[in-house]
Structure formats: C-alpha cells, structure tokens
Amino acid sequence: MALLAGRTVLLRAGVRLGAEAATRGGNGARRFASHRVLVEPDAAAGIATIKLKNPPVNSLSLEFLTELIICLEKLENDKTFRGIILTSDCPGIFSAGLDLREMCGKNPAHYAEYWRAVQEIWLKLYLSNMVLVAAINGASPAGGCLMALTCDYRVLADNPRYRIGLNETLLGIIAPFWFKDNLVNTIGHRAADRALQLGLLFPPTEALQVGMVDQVVPEDQIHSTALSVMSQWLAIPDHARQLTKSMMRKATADHLIKQREADIQNFVSFISKDSIQKSLQVYLEKLKQKKH
Numbered sequence: 001m002a003l004l005a006g007r008t009v010l011l012r013a014g015v016r017l018g019a020e021a022a023t024r025g026g027n028g029a030r031r032f033a034s035h036r037v038l039v040e041p042d043a044a045a046g047i048a049t050i051k052l053k054n055p056p057v058n059s060l061s062l063e064f065l066t067e068l069i070i071c072l073e074k075l076e077n078d079k080t081f082r083g084i085i086l087t088s089d090c091p092g093i094f095s096a097g098l099d100l101r102e103m104c105g106k107n108p109a110h111y112a113e114y115w116r117a118v119q120e121i122w123l124k125l126y127l128s129n130m131v132l133v134a135a136i137n138g139a140s141p142a143g144g145c146l147m148a149l150t151c152d153y154r155v156l157a158d159n160p161r162y163r164i165g166l167n168e169t170l171l172g173i174i175a176p177f178w179f180k181d182n183l184v185n186t187i188g189h190r191a192a193d194r195a196l197q198l199g200l201l202f203p204p205t206e207a208l209q210v211g212m213v214d215q216v217v218p219e220d221q222i223h224s225t226a227l228s229v230m231s232q233w234l235a236i237p238d239h240a241r242q243l244t245k246s247m248m249r250k251a252t253a254d255h256l257i258k259q260r261e262a263d264i265q266n267f268v269s270f271i272s273k274d275s276i277q278k279s280l281q282v283y284l285e286k287l288k289q290k291k292h
C-alpha cells in the first residue's frame, strides 16, 4: 500500500514494493530502486539522483507514476537527503510525457485513477521541501516538460533534438489549468500564451531564451553542472529556502488542491469524448508509423 495525498491506496498488480532492490551504497546510504525508478544516493552530499528508466521513452504510465510517487515519499521522509537531481536513464529521452495508452480505449474509472496519479506526482514534485534540479538529457514534451517545470532549476543538454514544451494542442488536447499555471510562473504570461496555443516544442537555444530552462550545457557536462547548481542551492539554510519556496508556490498548488475532484471529472469527461479518443488514436498511430 502507498500513501497518496493522505489517502491510502492499493498498488496495482505489477507495482510491487517487494520487488525493490534495497542495498547499501559505498557511502553507507541505503540505495533503493524499483523497476523503473533508479535512485543513486550520495548521503555525504545529501543528494539523491533519480534516474527515470521506463524504456523506450519514459512515458508516464500509471505503474511508473506510482513507483515515482513512492520513491519521492521515501526521499522526502529521509532526513539524509536535501536535494534531488531528476534525470533520465533512457538515451535521448527525458520523458515522452503522459502515456497515451493510459488515455485511450480505457474506462472512466481507469481515467480517474490515472489522472489522480498525474495530479499527485505534480503536487509531490512542485511542493517538495527538497531542492529539485532537472538534468534534462533528452526530449521533454508535454508531461515530461511539466515534470521539469516543477523543479527549482533546469539544465538542458545542448542537442537540437532535445526539444521541450507543452505541445498538447498538437495532439488535439488541452493543457490543464495547473500545467498552464506552472508554465506561466516559469516563462510569464505572454510567452506561455503563445507556447500553449501553438503547442511549441523549443530546441535548447530557444528554450533558454524564453526561460523554459535556466542553463544549456554540452551533454557530457549535464550531471556535473546539476551537481554544482545543487551545491549552490544547498548552501542556503533549509528553513529559509523552504518557507520561501512555499510562499512562491502555495497559491498555485492550492488552486489544484481545492479543485482536485472537479479536475478529475473534467478530465474524465473530456478524454472520454469520441472526438478526443479519435485524435489520440490518430496521434499514436502516427508515432508508430514514423519508423516505417
């Protein structure tokens, strides 16, 4: 069982905490990894690196999200760690965003369960007391971009194929208000208005220009840069930084928290529409045919 936002929920079959590997790292820190979420602890530095490993594209399936939520809960409750570096173990892809197969051809109860998990991961990341640095080492569309946007600092590897943005409109769907709020808080209203309507995916130079990321570095420097940014942030006393973070983010998070159930109902009725199902299926089909 896992605790999701004060609710105890049963893990679905296949997400078995018993399947975790729990060993001790060289520095004595407990190392834990689920199937798809690798955690590399550096207890001495107080930093854990989370590597997303859900090949081929780190799409955010319900099982993957559940593992990630549990992992974040553990780290948040472990006083050893003050900072997380979020990165990918899948070459060339940070995350392809929400798993389209979770939003296609399923029933309303499934859509509701899935959307609650999407809300939960966002709340966990956005409101984390720890310093979160995204080391974006691959393409990062839609939900992948959203995860990066929850972080306190974003470093993007300099490769024109690593585009980042909220491209929902290109799929014929709409970024929910809390995706939009997170983007507006990051790049400002005018840039977000344009980016959201056009579903823009920014290559590194443009992503830096618009403020979607804070730094662009050569690919082989992404982890060292994330570490050096982290040490700068960790030099600030935790209580002062955490209260400031909360002051900056609470209103945005509360906006969702207050409307959580209504947001789930909106999602379920929107995604269940025949026209939306058709758009998503066509998009998925195009992705599959791209290779042939």
Ligand SMILES: CCCCC/C=C\CCCC/C=C/C(=O)SCCNC(=O)CCNC(=O)[C@H](O)C(C)(C)COP(=O)(O)OP(=O)(O)OC[C@H]1O[C@@H](n2cnc3c(N)ncnc32)[C@H](O)[C@@H]1OP(=O)(O)O
Binding pocket: 056, 057, 059, 093, 095, 096, 097, 098, 099, 100, 101, 139, 141, 142, 143, 144, 167, 168, 171, 173, 174, 175, 176, 266, 267, 270, 271, 284, 287, 288, 289, 290, 291
């Ligand atoms: C009014 C009220 C409104 C309420 C809310 C309403 C609506 C809900 C909004 C929901 C918000 C949605 C957020 C999302 O995140 S939607 C997902 C968007 N993601 C994308 O558009 C990315 C799609 N993928 C790609 O562009 C590329 O795959 C890539 C990430 C750039 C990687 O390219 P490449 O390395 O060339 O890999 P492939 O394209 O060949 O893909 C490999 C296999 O992976 C499958 N795939 C890719 N992305 C996804 C995905 N997001 N979900 C599921 N599966 C995915 C792809 O089909 C290939 O599968 P195959 O091997 O079986 O062919």
